[in-house]
Amino acid sequence: MRARASSPTSAAAARLLTGALPAVPTLAAIVGTLLLFSLFLLIQRQPAGDAIVLIAQGAFGSSFAWQSTLLRAAPLMLTALCVALPAQVGLIVIGGEGALALGGLAAAVLPQLLPAATPWFVATPLMAVAGMLVGGAWIGAVGALRQWRGVNETISSLLMSYIAIAVFKFLVEGPLRDPASLNKPSTPALPDAFSIGSLPGLEVHWGLFWGALACVAAWVFVRHSTRGFAMRVTGGNARAARLVGLPVNALALTACVLGGAAAGLAGMFEVAAVQGSANASLLAGYGYAGILVAFAARQNPLAIVVCALMIGGIEASGSLLQRRLDLPDATTLVLQGLLFANLLAWEALGGRLAAWRVKLQAAAQAEVNAALEQTHA
Numbered sequence: 001m002r003a004r005a006s007s008p009t010s011a012a013a014a015r016l017l018t019g020a021l022p023a024v025p026t027l028a029a030i031v032g033t034l035l036l037f038s039l040f041l042l043i044q045r046q047p048a049g050d051a052i053v054l055i056a057q058g059a060f061g062s063s064f065a066w067q068s069t070l071l072r073a074a075p076l077m078l079t080a081l082c083v084a085l086p087a088q089v090g091l092i093v094i095g096g097e098g099a100l101a102l103g104g105l106a107a108a109v110l111p112q113l114l115p116a117a118t119p120w121f122v123a124t125p126l127m128a129v130a131g132m133l134v135g136g137a138w139i140g141a142v143g144a145l146r147q148w149r150g151v152n153e154t155i156s157s158l159l160m161s162y163i164a165i166a167v168f169k170f171l172v173e174g175p176l177r178d179p180a181s182l183n184k185p186s187t188p189a190l191p192d193a194f195s196i197g198s199l200p201g202l203e204v205h206w207g208l209f210w211g212a213l214a215c216v217a218a219w220v221f222v223r224h225s226t227r228g229f230a231m232r233v234t235g236g237n238a239r240a241a242r243l244v245g246l247p248v249n250a251l252a253l254t255a256c257v258l259g260g261a262a263a264g265l266a267g268m269f270e271v272a273a274v275q276g277s278a279n280a281s282l283l284a285g286y287g288y289a290g291i292l293v294a295f296a297a298r299q300n301p302l303a304i305v306v307c308a309l310m311i312g313g314i315e316a317s318g319s320l321l322q323r324r325l326d327l328p329d330a331t332t333l334v335l336q337g338l339l340f341a342n343l344l345a346w347e348a349l350g351g352r353l354a355a356w357r358v359k360l361q362a363a364a365q366a367e368v369n370a371a372l373e374q375t376h377a
Contacts, residue, residue, distance in 0.1 A: 026296055029342035036338050051325060055335070058320035059313025065320075070204040071274075072286075073312030075100070077211030078266035079290025080297065080304045081218055082139060085259035086153070087299040088222055089252045090235040091146060095157030096263040097287025098164025099138045103131035103264025104271040105168055108187045108278035109176060111194055120193045127194070128268050135264020136257040138164060143256030147249040153256075165283060172278055186279035196273035207269030211308075214262055218301035231255055263287060289315070292336055295343045311336065 038048035059069050082096035107127040114123055142160060145151040178188040196205050222228040234241040234251050241248050266286060275281055293311050297303035318332040 023298075025346040026298060026343070029296075029339060029346045032342040032346070033335065033339040036342070037335050040334060040338070046325060046327065051321060051327070051331075054320050054324055055314060055317040055332075058317025059310075065313075065316060067203050068316035069309060069313040070202070070208050071312075072315050073308040074204065074208040074211045075266040075270055075286040076290055076293050076308040076312055077215050077304055078207075078262045078269075079287045080293035080308060081214060081262035081290075081301065082135075082259040082287070083291050083294035084297065084299040084301055084304060085218060085222075085262070086139075086143065086252070086255045087294070088228070088231040088235050089248075089255045090238060091143065091252060091256065092154045093139060093142055093157045093256060093259060094154060094291050095139060095142060095161040095164075095287070096259075096266075096290045097283070097285070098157075098161030099135035099260045099263035100267040100270070100287045101168040101283060102138055102164050102267070103135035104267025104275075104282045105171060105176075105187070105278045106134040106264070107131040107268035108190065108271045111190055112188060123194050124196065124272065127272060128265060131264040131268030131271075132261035133264070135267065136261035139260025139263065140253060140257040142260075143253045147252050161287065168278070168283070169280070172280070176278075178277070181277075181279070184279055186275075186277040189277045190272060194272065195276065196269065205269060205273030207266070207273055210265070210269070212305055214265070215301045215304050218258075218262075222301060227251070227254070263290070289336070292340050292343075295340065295347075 034052065038052070041048040041051050058065055060066060079096040079100060082099060083093060086093040107130055110127050110130045111118075111123055114126070138160065139157065142153050142157045145156050146153040172187060173185040176187050177185050180188075196207070198205055199209060222231065230241070230246050231251050231254075233244075234246060234248050238248050241251075267282065270282055270284075270286075271278055289311055293304055293307045296307040296310070314332050314335055318329040321327045321331055322329050
């Protein structure tokens with residue numbers, strides 16, 4: 001009787017621990033980051049406790065803070081997917097900034113090629129498609145170089161991002177420059193009808209909705225589709241995937257194209273909803289911050305939504321730290337850097353946590369089997 005009473009409880013506890021283990025490195029990294037950030041401030045004789053409270057207030061302490069956070073989180077969700085989707089097949093791609101820039105540029109140029117009477121419900125989707133195609137092609141080239149030429153995808157994506165930014169600046173400041181933009185070179189402004197408005201009741205554009213929707217769709221694709229399962233098998237062991245007949249090259253290329261398309265869509269929203277044209281303000285570092293978001297989320301598309309809010313809140317709190325404590329606005333960049341370093345450090349626990357997870361799953365199954373045997377007896 002005692003075995004029957006305790007088995008379901010211990011099995012449920014094992015399942016709970018099994019589900020919680022993947023979050024341990026991220027939570028430990030956050031705690032370590034706060035401790036190191038406090039030490040960093042104390043060395044400068046700054047009130048560490050007050051600074052952390054102000055960061056929380058600047059991120060989530062008021063409706064204005066929430067809107068600033070959401071505004072920054074919208075592109076981060078999409079640029080994080082540019083890292084998370086290729087990671088499903090074992091590729092570390094960090095070139096989202098370049099895909100965002102070129103995707104935004106394509107979205108800004110497309111309206112100039114359309115007839116003057118084109119309605120917004122035709123032009124806006126075409127702008128999104130243009131941004132996604134250009135971004136997807138750019139990151140897709142990274143995947144192609146990796147799979148067919150053996151070029152390291154991390155290095156090539158970073159170098160191609162620099163090339164994309166250089167091409168962006170050349171075109172914006174040269175052939176595509178609006179003659180009316182004097183001190184701030186930019187492409188011609190989008191017609192007002194093509195601008196993307198705000199969500200009802202918020203001063204945040206529709207990119208937030210589509211970014212969250214893209215994360216949910218990516219999670220469903222990765223976790224609940226045959227092709228997504230094949231991608232995860234490839235990411236676990238590419239050699240074994242080839243042995244069982246999976247099209248490893250095609251899966252890797254698909255993941256890179258989808259990731260690049262997400263970053264290109266982020267660029268489109270930044271142009272159509274925030275900037276109104278392609279200009280240097282588009283290069284705000286969202287592609288690089290997306291790397292941090294993806295690592296904090298451990299490449300889980302659903303967790304990206306939460307982590308994007310966290311990183312967006314940290315970025316939004318910089319002005320409050322500057323006003324209240326006279327700290328440089330770049331203080332939040334130090335916090336993000338410490339978080340990234342801690343995430344990499346705690347990632348070393350991944351192998352041990354995986355072993356613990358296997359043991360917990362085996363223990364839970366053993367408890368269930370024992371309970372079944374007792375029942376049949």
